[in-house]
Ligand SMILES: *[C@@H]1O[C@H](CO)[C@@H](O)[C@H](O)[C@H]1NC(C)=O
């Protein structure tokens with residue numbers, strides 16, 4: 001009777017003694033990406049793992065001192081966070097000029113230029129690191145179990161390869177574009193490329209557009225990244241290594257999305273979906289905020305936040321937004337930086353910061369005005385709050401277009417918006433019940449899974465610790481040549497064989513026929 005209990009206890013003991021006390025080397029991407037990485041770092045820490053974070057000396061968000069990790073600060077660090085800030089405001093200015101082909105092109109050029117510099121600086125930082133022998137030796141000696149990184153920049157991937165460590169990615173974008181396209185088969189006939197704002201049900205012209213979007217975007221990414229990383233890879237790993245295969249060789253891909261957000265598409269055994277891992281149940285609001293929310297009565301509240309980078313909008317836009325809010329009976333909580341709009345109604349509360357997650361989870365919250373950036377859309381899905389979208393730049397328009405396709409959001413073009421348009425969009429989402437119903441359905445689906453997304457992510461990280469990687473889940477696909485991958489050689493061989501067969505058949509028939517004819521002639 002005792003032995004099964006003992007068995008379970010000893011299995012648990014082994015499980016914990018291995019799972020506890022792992023050592024993880026984290027190479028994060030600064031800025032908003034760190035917000036998400038931090039969630040995982042803190043969870044790993046709370047489970048007793050020892051975390052080391054590589055950061056640049058001029059990092060804004062990644063603190064040197066933390067109760068959750070020890071840090072390695074690279075003096076060479078040139079990852080300019082302020083560059084992302086600058087870029088964002090420049091992009092916003094371009095964006096305000098409206099959407100046209102030339103505006104999109106200008107936007108694209110600016111992004112290429114700036115990101116190219118950032119990738120170059122990351123490579124400089126990694127070179128400095130590799131050249132620092134004592135640092136590299138101490139990293140070797142520390143005997144980490146794995147490297148956890150965000151492959152939007154390549155530093156962590158190179159470090160993992162240099163240290164011969166298993167690699168876990170916290171990913172949505174790699175240095176080549178959307179991550180799925182780097183490892184999983186992605187037929188462009190029904191997998192829309194992010195940025196094209198298409199769905200999985202495309203007409204002929206949309207499929208054509210999808211192919212263009214794919215080719216164009218991949219080209220743009222190559223332009224920004226290939227030269228820098230190829231040089232780095234050549235220098236340290238030799239001329240035969242295709243640097244991108246180092247990314248594709250990762251053990252586990254923790255994808256920051258899931259199928260409440262993404263359209264159904266082929267995936268891979270080492271892809272783990274953890275969309276919504278950063279979401280938490282709402283906590284009670286601070287007393288004054290709760291009072292404000294309650295004062296909305298049966299009308300409820302609208303909350304608006306455009307994320308950290310876009311706190312201040314151009315003032316004419318702010319005026320229009322404030323005027324639109326003032327026309328509504330709802331109360332509004334608006335995260336706004338910059339001068340107070342003169343048209344601000346007495347129903348609108350301006351705040352510097354708001355507990356977005358707790359507000360989204362509040363039963364009185366009716367609509368979320370969002371830009372479609374990190375966490376916003378996921379938190380809205382988690383709490384089932386419909387969206388009025390004001391997408392600005394990067395993949396935000398595409399993020400929101402996915403929500404529009406599911407009938408959970410209404411998008412307004414910020415470049416052409418005025419108070420009438422904005423108030424109409426708000427009224428539509430407030431009063432047309434389908435928006436809320438659809439979002440609540442997505443929310444139910446999102447919650448209906450056997451394991452919380454964060455637990456799933458941690459499980460797989462610990463799996464890699466326990467098993468020294470997950471090579472049994474990695475497919476061969478990326479190690480094959482293009483010809484072999486698409487079976488071009490096989491198809492050609494079969495076609496040749498068929499041709500040969502036909503030829504033989506043809507010759508035989510011809511011979512028989514001529515023999516017959518000769519016989520006939522003789523007979524006559
Ligand atoms: C964690 O690992 C680092 C690097 O090896 C080491 O300096 C530090 O003492 C460790 N911390 C704990 C709590 O074990």
Ligand SMILES: *[C@@H]1O[C@H](CO)[C@@H](O)[C@H](O)[C@H]1NC(C)=O
Pocket residue numbers: 201202203
């Ligand atoms: C796909 O789109 C076409 C029109 O473009 C529509 O007729 C059809 O019903 C759609 N199919 C699905 C499954 O949504």
Ligand SMILES: *[C@@H]1O[C@H](CO)[C@@H](O)[C@H](O)[C@H]1NC(C)=O
Pocket residue numbers: 346347
């Ligand atoms: C708020 O403004 C509206 C109209 O602008 C006015 O009718 C209402 O009395 C004001 N409420 C308060 C509390 O000032």
Ligand SMILES: *[C@@H]1O[C@H](CO)[C@@H](O)[C@H](O)[C@H]1NC(C)=O
Pocket residue numbers: 172256257261372373374375377378393394395396399
């Ligand atoms: C778009 O949504 C994804 C998934 O929720 C998120 O990871 C990404 O950060 C969002 N895009 C931007 C520009 O924030």
